[in-house]
Each structure stands twice: as C-alpha cells, then as structure tokens.
Amino acid sequence: MQIYDYMNVLNSIRRKVLYRGVSELGESNSNLLRAGITLQLKEVGVLNDIRIDQIGKMEKKHTDMFRKKNVASAYDPTKKLNDMKINLTYMEWYMKGQKSKGGYYDAYKNAKTREEIVTQQEILKRQRDLTKYWKKTVEEKDRMPQKEGAKLRKRWLYGGSNYRRIVEPLEIADHYKSGNTNYIMSRSDHYKLLEKWSDEDKKDSRASDTKRNTVASLTEDSCFWAHVEEALISLTDLVNGGSTDNEQRLEEFEAYVMREIENYAVSLDIFVDGSSLMKWWNEYKAYKGTAYASEFAQYMNGSYNLYK
Template identity: 75%
Template structure:
C-alpha cells in the first residue's frame, strides 16, 4: 500500500442552491407543512430538507439567509452565465453534505452509514442520494475529460473555481464509490481508481506546489482530505483477516505502514473526527488488530488508541 498526505482548503459555495431547489420542488400539498406557515419557496426548502432527513439540523435563520441569497441571485441572473451547470451541480453536492450531516447526527459515520444502511428509512434516503451521486460523477467525468484533452495553455488544468469545486466533490463522493466497490466484494480499489479522481487530485497537488504559502491546520478537517482513506482501511482489514486465517504470512509490515499512515493523518488533522465513531470500519480494524497483536504490542498509533486520545480529536 502506498500512502500520501494532502492538505488543501475546504471551499464550498452555496450560490444559487435555493433558486434551483425552488425550480425542482414537488408541491405535495399544504398539509405536510401547515405548522410552518411559510411562503412557497420556504415550504419547498423545508420539504427538500425533510426528504434528506436533516430538517431538524437547519435553523430558521439559516433558511432565511439562503432564501434571501436565492432572491438576490434571481435579480442578478445572467442568461449567459458560463458557470450555470457548475452551480446546478452544487445543488447535488449540497444534498450530499446534508446527508453526511444526518449520518453523523445518528452517530454513524458517513462512510459506514452509507455502506451498511440498517433501516428502511436509511435505505430510502440512500436511494435519493444515489441520484445526486450519479449526476455529480457524470458531470465531473465529462469536465475532466474535456479539460485533459485541451492544450495545456487553453485548458489551464482546471480553472481555480472548478479545481476547488472538483476536489470538494472528490472528497465527498469518492468515499461512497469506495463503499459501493467493497460492498460488492471487490478488492484493490486504488489500482482500479477512476481516472477523473486521479486527475483532480493530481491537478490540485500541482496547484498547491505552485502556491508558496501553505496554511498549517490546527483543527480536524470537516472532510477527510485523502478521499482514498477508506480504501486503505478496507485493504488493511482484508490483509489482517487473511493473515489471521492463515491466508497471508507477510502482511505485518504493510499493516504497520498502514498504522503509520493513519497516525500521520491524525497529526496533520487531515481526517474527520467521525472516523473514530464506535463501529466505524477503522475502529473495527483497530479492535481486530489489537486482538491479533496482543496487549504487549507498542507503537505510536497503538498508544494513541489505547489511551483513547481520539476522544479529544476535534
């Protein structure tokens, strides 16, 4: 397994999110929202939030701000706006973020909650998210292919706004693609990783290298920066279980490299705190690894986990 660090700012633009929601809302009758006594735009917002099960997490002040932004956007609307499609994709990405928030509120991580839905409600919510996931994947695959074929000067990799938006998409959506991949019993995701993800990451790294100013992170990332993090976890689980069952006798070194990789990500605040939630794939791996290694095993990562230092990781 090969591991690398990544450090870049999280940029998320909600421009035109609400105006698009207004166009897409299905009016299901007033009875469902009688208690809100809201106008049609506000009612539509609440219906969409309820659909992805995050209505209770969004304050009235937040909705009012978003509604005001939508009205402002409408007044400024330019029919020749070249970023219209990008803004439409941000609608789908917003739903993905709301879904993520809902999973965390339920106490299960974004990755594992998606991979292993436990209730009918969670399965229905996942089906809705799959629609947005599919739209986003198709859009960014097309964009990356188009830009990669252009002459370097004309394509300029991806313009800054697309570059940041594309890598925000990568961090949110690729973990779900990884979940689907391993759920089907596949292995070695990174060797079979879709090319558009690799290029988005490569272009971001090149842009970062050309930028002399680098900000040191002082708190945990809201999104795990390495979008292949869960693929590394899955491979570590497979290696460990094969070794325990006698299928591999040379995996100790690779598992220790995996330990070191996770520890680097922690020290760089590059993983989201939800990776340490009880029942997450990482915690499952750690508990099985600790049982295999025994209580006398010592390493920097083992000390961190045995002391439950992750409880203060924020």
C-alpha cells in the first residue's frame, strides 16, 4: 500500500482555481486577496454593482484586520504567562495556610475533610492548567535547534522554576498516595528540561558565585519529597528485615538532606510537625537508637529549630 500525498493535490487544486479565477477576472497581478474578494462577489452576482475602489477598501479592511490579529498574537504569550502567574499565586496562597496540617506537601497528600477535598479540587484544576501550559511551552522551546532557542528567556525561566517547585511536589504526592514507587524514573520530561535549563542558567550567572545565606521560600529540589518517600520505603523494608542495602540508601539520604540544609536550599515547612520528613526522622531515630551519631542526627537532635 502507498501513502498518498493529499496535501500536494489539494494545494495544486487551490492554485489552479485561484489562477483560473484571476485569469477570468482579468487581474494583471496575482493578488490573491483581491482575487478572492472579487471571486466571492462574482459568485453572489453583485460584482457588476461594485466599484473598483470599493473592492480596494474591502481588501484594505481585510489586510488591517490580519495585521491587528498578528500584533495581538505577538503579545499573547506574555498574556498567557501572566494568566499562569495568577494560578501560581493562588497555589502559593494555599501553601502558606497548610503549616498546621503538616505542611504543603502532606496537607495535600492527606486531605480528608470535605473542606480539604473541595480545596484540593480547586488546586488540581489550577495544577492541570499550569501543567498544560508549561508542557506546551517547553515542547516549543526544545524543538528549536539553536542554543538560544533551547533555553527559555529569563522571565519564562523564572516562572518555570517556580511552577516546578510548587506543582511537582503535588504530582509526587499523588504518585505515592496511589501506592506507586520510584517517582523519579517516571518523571515528566518537561520537569527535567526546566530543571536542566535552570541549572545551566545558574552556571552562566555571576550571581551563582555568591552562596545563599537565607532560607529558600520554596524548596529548590522539586523532587525533594520523592527522596523522602523513598527513604520511608527503605526504612520500612529495613525494619521488616529487608535488604541491608537500605542502610546505605538511608545514609545517602541523610547526606543529601544535610547538603540541602547547609545550602539553605529547603524551605522551613520540611521541619513542620507531621511532615513526612519528620515522620521519617522519628522512625529512623527509633530504629537506630539513642547512641546513633551522624552529622544529620546531631543537627536534628539540637539545631533544626534554628534553621531560618
């Protein structure tokens, strides 16, 4: 069987009809817009009643309309980005109100009351709108072959980083709440690219040479809670007599969290009572016993309340 190229056939027919129409109407140039208007007037039988200057006015009106439409389209991406900022602002407002419920991540993951579920549905709607927009934006930028095209402009990059740090934790929550594991293996490509571009931008920026000395308002690693969930799984397996490889995984997790703390790269809500990190730490401390000593254990036993 052959794949037939209907597009070429349609284009050929279209050209022949237009050129034939132009020829029949005596147009000396191939002004397709004027020819199209003239052909339509001829079809409805009013061509002879229309003056040539009126056809010119119709042509100008259509040209102006197309021009205005193109100008509006040029600004549309910025308007769309601003619309997405409204959704993100709403989600930030939601984040700030969840401290008493174990923090943003766990409040979303463990929503139980009617009020919490209704609020969660509103968050999900905004999450879907944001993800649809950013997936499309990243796909369009990634298709461009030039280095400049492969990176989002500063404004989009900043917005994309905030989106990733606010929205991805909710996807992680849904992933583990459904009984799944190893989120990072199934992580969406648009998150990976946004993170990659952000890291490249930091390397290119002189500001990256200055070490952060204030606590991040948003945890910089948007996969932080996936690491916490995997640590909880490893600990449960270890307590139940599973592989001793879990010991090494948990030590690596300790070192990872400690690095993030030292770099002020995690937000305060990770230490909120009832958070998944604090749940892990309390269970891990009970498993290890009071004699256990490590840099992270020392920090959690005395200094984490000073993190600010």
